[in-house]
Amino acid sequence: MSYTLGQKIKLIRIEKGLTMEEFGKLFKPVASDSIVSRWERDISTPINHRLKRIAELGNTIVEQLLNLEFETCTNCSFNLIKKEYNFCPICGTKKSS
Structure with missing residues (x-):
């Protein structure tokens, strides 16, 4: 729940x-x-x-x-909030779908 x-x-x-x-x-x-x-x-x-x-x-x-879900950038290991970014704000790598 x-x-x-x-x-x-x-x-x-x-x-x-x-x-x-x-x-x-x-x-x-x-x-x-x-x-x-x-x-x-x-x-x-x-x-x-x-x-x-x-x-x-x-x-x-x-x-x-806040029930935020994260995923890790495959290039620089920065933790991204899943719903907020289409690319990594640190290295610019496009987020995987």
Whole structure:
């Protein structure tokens, strides 16, 4: 089963035994409980530094939170996000289909 970002955020919060308000206080600036609720319901997405903090709290990485898939460039071994590049931004090698 694949979870949405919001479901993953909620799981992390619950695993920590925190209320939405307590979870929000772990961020600088503080995220209100209504903001945390919007994240958990997939109405909005946390900004980058908050995503990084959520990943830290869940002992994971942002890429896993966002369900990003990677492939490695055959020429220079750079990790490419599968859906975003048609060629390697480092060496210019065209991505294999």
